[in-house]
Amino acid sequence: MRLDKFICHHTGISRVEAKRVLRQGLVTHNDEVIKDPSFKVNDDTNIEFNGRSYGPVKPRYFMLNKLANTLCSTIDEEYPSVLSDMxxxxxxxxxxxxxxxxxxTGLVxxxxxxQWSHQITSPKKQCMKRYRVWLAEPLAPDAEERFKEGVQLHSELELTKPALLNRITNTEVQLSISEGKYHQVKRMFGAIDNKVVQLHREKIGDITLDPELGEGEWRALTEQEINSVWQK
Structure with missing residues (x-):
C-alpha cells in the first residue's frame, strides 16, 4: 500500500492533505522522515505521524443483516447505503x-x-448462496426437478446451473444456487410461472447469517469464517 493511502486509511484525512503533511516532513518510518507519497508500506511497517504510531493495515471483514429498502452500495443514492448504520x-x-x-434482506x-471477495463473486468459484423464498402461488409439483436440471431464464441462451430447492411449505422454500445473475432468484421462479414476494439470504459458502444479529445489525467475521472462503 502507498504511504499516502496508508495515512488516509488510519486518519481519515484526504489524499491531498496526506501529501501535504508528507511534504512538510511530519511523517516518519523507523525514525526516518519520509516525504514520498508512493513509499510502499509493508506488513512490518511502523509509521509515526502527529505524535501517534500506526501499525500495518489489516484487511477487515464483516457480516451485516441487511434491511429491506437499503442499497448494496458504499454511498447513499435513492435508498440509504447498507454502510450508513455501520x-x-x-x-x-x-x-x-x-x-x-x-x-x-439478509446476509451481506x-x-x-x-482477493477474498473474488473467491465469493467470481463465477468460476461457484460459491453457493442459500436463500429463503416466499412465493405468491403454490409451488409446482415438479419444481425441485426442474431447478435441479436448470431453468431457461428470459433473454438467456443457456439454462441456469443446477440448483437445490427445498420445499418448506407450498409457498415457502429454501433455494441454493452457485450463480449470481441479475435478479436470478426472482427470474428463476418467474420461469416456472410463480412470483417471489419476499426474499432473504441466509448463507454464503460456509458463512451463515448470525441469528443473534437483528435487522440492520452487523459484526466482524471470525477467523474461522474468514478462512472458510479460502478453503473452497
Missing amino acids: DLPHTKGLHIAGRLDVDT LITDDG
Missing part, C-alpha cells in the same frame, strides 16, 4: 462481496480485501 471510522475502501436487491459480506 459505525466504522473509515469506510472508503470497503465494498460488498455479493450484492442483494434493494428489497431483499463487506470487506476491503479484493
Whole structure:
C-alpha cells in the first residue's frame, strides 16, 4: 500500500492533505522522515505521524443483516447505503462481496480485501448462496426437478446451473444456487410461472447469517469464517 493511502486509511484525512503533511516532513518510518507519497508500506511497517504510531493495515471483514429498502452500495443514492448504520471510522475502501436487491434482506459480506471477495463473486468459484423464498402461488409439483436440471431464464441462451430447492411449505422454500445473475432468484421462479414476494439470504459458502444479529445489525467475521472462503 502507498504511504499516502496508508495515512488516509488510519486518519481519515484526504489524499491531498496526506501529501501535504508528507511534504512538510511530519511523517516518519523507523525514525526516518519520509516525504514520498508512493513509499510502499509493508506488513512490518511502523509509521509515526502527529505524535501517534500506526501499525500495518489489516484487511477487515464483516457480516451485516441487511434491511429491506437499503442499497448494496458504499454511498447513499435513492435508498440509504447498507454502510450508513455501520459505525466504522473509515469506510472508503470497503465494498460488498455479493450484492442483494434493494428489497431483499439478509446476509451481506463487506470487506476491503479484493482477493477474498473474488473467491465469493467470481463465477468460476461457484460459491453457493442459500436463500429463503416466499412465493405468491403454490409451488409446482415438479419444481425441485426442474431447478435441479436448470431453468431457461428470459433473454438467456443457456439454462441456469443446477440448483437445490427445498420445499418448506407450498409457498415457502429454501433455494441454493452457485450463480449470481441479475435478479436470478426472482427470474428463476418467474420461469416456472410463480412470483417471489419476499426474499432473504441466509448463507454464503460456509458463512451463515448470525441469528443473534437483528435487522440492520452487523459484526466482524471470525477467523474461522474468514478462512472458510479460502478453503473452497
